[in-house]
Amino acid sequence: MSSSLPQAPHLAAQDPKPCEHGCQLPEDLACHAGTCTLDCLGIGRTGSVLDIISSQPDASSNDDVRRRLMEMGLCNGTEVTVVRKSPFGDPIEIRLRGYHLSLRNQQARCVRVRPISA
């Protein structure tokens, strides 16, 4: 997927570790260099939230998971750190706004972040 990225090679150069890709974004939101989804951010790494894509492709306004993720504080610009994965790899634990939240990879996959170099 990452080989077909159309733009922003400078961004990729800037960022020390672009997403290595389990990101399964829909075609139109194809993963850009320098961004990735929260599930593949890597343990201990911090990212800045770009947006939350809908888990349901059609009815975006009724997507209550997306709404709740935002209401829990995952807004544009929020810094979020992946603390750990659970022993079985799913769910993951993240830290944001001074508290700890766990969510499944399935939800983390909806959160697009720009990694911040440590």
Next chain:
Amino acid sequence: MKSYALVGNPNSGKTTLFNALTGLRQKTANYPGVTVEKRTGRVNLPPVTSDSSRTSAVDTSSPEIQIIDLPGTYSLFWRSPDERLAVDVISGHLDDTPQPEAIVVVVDASNLQRNLYLLTQLIETGRPLVVALTMTDIAERHGHRVDVGALSMALGVPVVPVQGHRNASQRDHGIEQLKRALADARSAIEPDWPLPEPMRLAVSDLAPLVEPCASRACLTPRALAERLLIQGTTDLSRSIVPDLDPTIRDRVEKLRANLIAAGIEPMKEDIEAHYRFIETLASRVLIPTVDLRVRGRPQSLSPREQPATASPASPASLPSTDLRSDRGTLPVSNPSPPDRSIHRSPHRSPTFSERLDKLLLHRVFGLAVFLAVMSCLFISLFYLAAPLQDATEGIVSSLGESVSTILPEGVLKDLWIDGIVAGVGGVLVFVPQIALLFLLLAVLEDSGYLARAAFLMDRLLSAVGLSGKAFVPLLSGFACAIPGIMATRTMESSRDRLRTIFVLPFMSCAARLPVYTLLIGAFFSTYSAFAQGALMLSLYLLGIIAAFVTAWVWKSRSREASSSFMLELPTYKLPRASNVLRVVGRSTGAFIAKAGTIIFALSVILWAMTYWPRLPEQKSAEVAQASRSIWTEAVAAASTGATAEEPDEIVVHGVTTEEELIEKELASAQLRNSIAGRLGRAVEPVIAPLGFDWKMGVGLVGAFAAREVFVSTMGIVYAQGDEENTEPLAAAMLADRYPDGSPVWTPLIAINLLIWFVIAMQCISTVAIVKRETNTWRWPILQLLYMNALAWVLCFVVFQVGSRMF
């Protein structure tokens, strides 16, 4: 009477505060979503001073008020049934609860930003508010303190720091101030949310138009305008404003279409505007306590000097006058990006909880600790409880004997010994074990570990179609299915919730424990304690396996996308003795109350059913005669068989004298003739293929009221006619024989009966609660049929295979 609702995020300390306010004993724990129902308590307000009554927005003529404790919610857009309840009470949509006069917003100071999000939503309801700031001690340990005066000034509502959990000697930790501040509750200043300009204009445009509908929707006009822009005039918002004018509706749709065309998504912008406001606010009211640099504000007050209560109505109490300029100007006219150092701080040292989680959530140690914790829980249940249990047994039996010496011979004495002591006493013996189980669960819950357990177990549980959030309900199910089923209200996905409710009764509840203990003690006492423990453990595992297989089959048969999982991992807290004891006291009290009422009544009824109708005189004579001839035959057989050697002791049907034999046969004939005996024999054809006799049938019928009644039924059935009641129940059961002399009870039968108790659904209370929680008879009936059919099939296979093998 005025009522005030306690509203806040899960785990923000609402219930602890509620306890401190009302003194009412009730359950709290450190797991998000412990309160799943509303609870009310009463508070006497301190006398109103003339100053506060003058400026009060709420009439305080009545000194006694009602406090409603609501389930925690992160947002007023509810996702789970418990959140919905909170939202419905706030907006006054619940028939049995009038809309609260004002809302006490509980804000966790150690997790300020996310807690303030709910507060910003409550501001938009326009309801009078008071903020209770909890966990200020944890916030200070995390390195920041909340400037109460500034927060109060910015919001325009009273803010009171409280320490709900410090009681007794340190009683007055803000509770009295909070009570006084209740009278001062007022609608907050509605901030000018930093929305993108087109959306701000659209909101300003709509707000005056929708003003007439606003108060009925429990929103300010601006908030209602925002809500309409977010949701459109779909069915969803039609439920809030059913009578929206068609011209306004068109206007809404047009504005909304314009925004979306301009690339503005109203929902996202709304939430982000709230958080931008919160970030600005937090950067102003949070004062670092460890970081020495104070960002551009005079930090003249030490925590000691800081006023305990800050009310916007009394500016004199504010720390410094320049704070007043914050008011109103705070939200939008701050074009510089908000200072996010609160949640950025990259070089912060890890908190205690984070360091502990490194171990407790470690991929190897974490699981090891989890297994160790769960094993300790169950092992201590048997080892710690045993001496207590013996003590209780001693008390019960000595009480029974001492009273029976006073009672005259006759029906009353029979009722006392065979009905009440055997029935209620037999169940009371298990109180220590049950109290211990509740105690251990309460300690785990209160510490915050259960949220971690849910995190660890989510992957495994989701594999069988459950979820990490099912962990706490399932664990509670080991105490009792009813609180477990109630606890599923915290689950957002209705499918996951239904599945959890359906399989939850497979967890071996405390009521099954007496049955397990009785049967294992009676039939496997010759084995080592380890083997007995292993057998007990395998019973619990059998229940878990049955639950998982059921959930898995259900999941794999219905093609569905897996549901979402979001769970906060709260800060660890030391379990508070008062809190834990409160929970144990309540749960154990409920069990004893059950023993004193339901089990008492059932014991009396069951006893009566075994006592009447009495055997007719003529029939008794026949039985006595038959017994005598059996005895004579046995004596004759013994004397011919053993001539030369010493005469063997003659044992017939487990007894050694003729009188005992007659007495036993009479008692058996009496029981067989009684109503219970007839009932037992009526169900015998159904249970005979499982190896159960009609006496067990009587017990199983009784167990449908409550499982532990089986023990008391067996006590009554086997105590019948045994005037001294000296023979322990287990020994009596072992001595029981079929007419052909073969034992009624064999280890195989005992195992089978144990399997029956693990699997079968035989608890009317559970059926009732499932009906209530699922709102239909379909699920409880399906559950009843499924579980009992499964139990029957399993027992049938085990008995038929087992009896051919041994």
